[in-house]
Amino acid sequence: MSKHIETFKSWVDTYREDVTAVRALIESDKAHADARKLAAASLSYLVTRMDLVPDWNEGIGALDDVMVIRVCMGLASANPLGDLPGDAEITLAKLGNDAERIYDFLGGELYDKLKAYCAKLTETSVRGRTPANIVADAAARTSLYADVDEEMKRQGPVVIKDPADAELKLKAYLKHKLG
Numbered sequence: 437m438s439k440h441i442e443t444f445k446s447w448v449d450t451y452r453e454d455v456t457a458v459r460a461l462i463e464s465d466k467a468h469a470d471a472r473k474l475a476a477a478s479l480s481y482l483v484t485r486m487d488l489v490p491d492w493n494e495g496i497g498a499l500d501d502v503m504v505i506r507v508c509m510g511l512a513s514a515n516p517l518g519d520l521p522g523d524a525e526i527t528l529a530k531l532g533n534d535a536e537r538i539y540d541f542l543g544g545e546l547y548d549k550l551k552a553y554c555a556k557l558t559e560t561s562v563r564g565r566t567p568a569n570i571v572a573d574a575a576a577r578t579s580l581y582a583d584v585d586e587e588m589k590r591q592g593p594v595v596i597k598d599p600a601d602a603e604l605k606l607k608a609y610l611k612h613k614l615g
């Protein structure tokens with residue numbers, strides 16, 4: 437299997453603990469507001485119907501979700517993250533560091549477009565909730581978390597029969613959507 441696809445596929449296996457760490461960042465009153473909004477934006481992206489790679493696309497549909505979480509956490513790490521539980525702090529640092537693998541896969545130009553896309557997610561409303569609203573309102577957070585939990589229940593195993601084809605399709609979707 438392609439090294440990149442194998443890596444991205446393994447990220448789906450840590451999806452739940454990654455989401456738990458991102459939630460901890462959203463809940464941290466001591467974290468910088470921009471970091472919290474990026475965390476909220478990354479979880480909102482998980483439940484959006486119009487994402488970069490359609491979730492119904494067998495094999496690669498979940499890979500953009502795990503990529504966006506990592507790029508958003510890389511961006512968030514430029515801000516103070518406050519006092520977080522040790523396991524959340526470690527997971528968030530790992531997520532941010534994983535963004536380098538996305539860079540290796542996409543190359544500089546396309547990665548920069550993905551990074552800009554992720555930064556703009558902080559201004560995007562999903563299901564009537566903006567990241568700023570999620571950070572400020574406990575009810576909005578609860579609603580988002582319920583939507584994310586429901587989405588994770590629907591998430592089946594990632595099955596990739598042809599890694600080279602999966603790599604081509606993933607890059608093609610990202611190039612097309614990110615322009």
